[in-house]
Amino acid sequence: MSFRPLPILFINLGGEMLYILDQRLRAQNIPGDKSKKVMNDIISTMFNQRFMENLFRPQEIYSKKGMRTVFDRLAHASIMRLNTASMDKLYDLMTMALKYQISLCLRPSDILLVTLNHLDAIRAFVEDSVPIRNQVEAVFRMVIKTYGSLSMGEFQLIRQTLLEFFQDIHIRVSIFLKDKVQNSNGRFVLPVAGAVPYGAEIPGSIRYYDDCGKMIKTTEFPCGSKYQASLREGSFETKGDRVIKLGTNMYSAVRPTDTTVSNPAQKSTMASSAEEATANPNPMVKAELNLLAHLMGAVDNKKGKSDFRVNMFNTDEEEEQFGASRPPPDMYDFKVINIDASKIQKSDELNRIMGDLSIPESSGSSSKGDDLLELMDSAS
Incomplete structure (x- = not known):
């Protein structure tokens, strides 16, 4: 911006x-x-x-x-x-x-x-x-x-x-x-x-230069459209x-x-x-x-x-x-609907998956909980 x-x-x-x-x-x-x-x-x-x-x-x-x-x-x-x-x-x-x-x-x-x-x-x-x-x-x-x-x-x-x-x-x-x-x-x-930008060249040419910067040859290729030079700046x-x-x-x-x-x-x-x-x-x-x-x-x-x-x-x-x-x-004027995910009852299958994702407590560290939502909250 x-x-x-x-x-x-x-x-x-x-x-x-x-x-x-x-x-x-x-x-x-x-x-x-x-x-x-x-x-x-x-x-x-x-x-x-x-x-x-x-x-x-x-x-x-x-x-x-x-x-x-x-x-x-x-x-x-x-x-x-x-x-x-x-x-x-x-x-x-x-x-x-x-x-x-x-x-x-x-x-x-x-x-x-x-x-x-x-x-x-x-x-x-x-x-x-x-x-x-x-x-x-x-x-x-x-x-x-x-x-x-x-x-x-x-x-x-x-x-x-x-x-x-x-x-x-x-x-x-x-x-x-x-x-x-x-x-x-x-x-x-x-x-x-149509017209190309003022001062620009019409596309369709490839120039080849040697190590000294001297142009050695030029080849043409079809550019797919017809272009022309701009007659005036800003037109x-x-x-x-x-x-x-x-x-x-x-x-x-x-x-x-x-x-x-x-x-x-x-x-x-x-x-x-x-x-x-x-x-x-x-x-x-x-x-x-x-x-x-x-x-x-x-x-x-x-x-x-x-x-x-x-x-x-x-x-x-x-x-x-x-x-x-x-x-x-x-x-x-749109209505905003707020959804509190904490009040949604978890199914047995979801509880089982979350249990598999639990992180065991390491020695000398406090427990972060077994709930995946709590883990994501703490990460954020």
């Missing part, structure tokens, strides 16, 4: 959230001044200097429930309001988009490029606001200072920690389904061919002359952003994974949430008639179907 992935996770999830909110604000024809205020308030709170300094301290990654709570509060750091179903859908889209991007990183260090692309897009949202833009640029420098000199092994550990965070989350997203990069069970279709797909970069806004084109669930069992798996790791929560999470709540205090005091609601669904029927597909909150 790495103690460095939390800022990367937070910044990239925040970038995806801003992409989605920008698309929904435009789709619902929200006036430009209100849309700008929503984006400015959220970005200003997200990149608050004190909050970022606490976030960049080496620490364990938050639990899924803790991270969801952070973004729930962050999304409401303005005059915009989301109901529970819309917030659930927003977070589903955020997590699946980032999971897909991390899965497509050809090199572990490409995670840094994904983060920088998100920061560039976020800075473009607040180009007209100099103070907020300076906040984003300060975080940009923090990212470079923290991650710019890490080795490939450290980036691999960060990538592994992030993938563990997204493990067992398989939510179907219509954009991914239409692009055929996601199966009907919610799992991504990852390419086994993962090429369509004609257009290079698609990880971390860019996939909602720039107006497309539906539905999330669907294949079956209740699958949703049960996703919801249970969302509750995973909450038994031993990170003590820093509470402090971060309290800090975030304090930073949003000025915004909360200004709530009034200017508040408006943003809906992540196109119709009320779609929202009702989404809400009905989610399991009830108490579905995962």
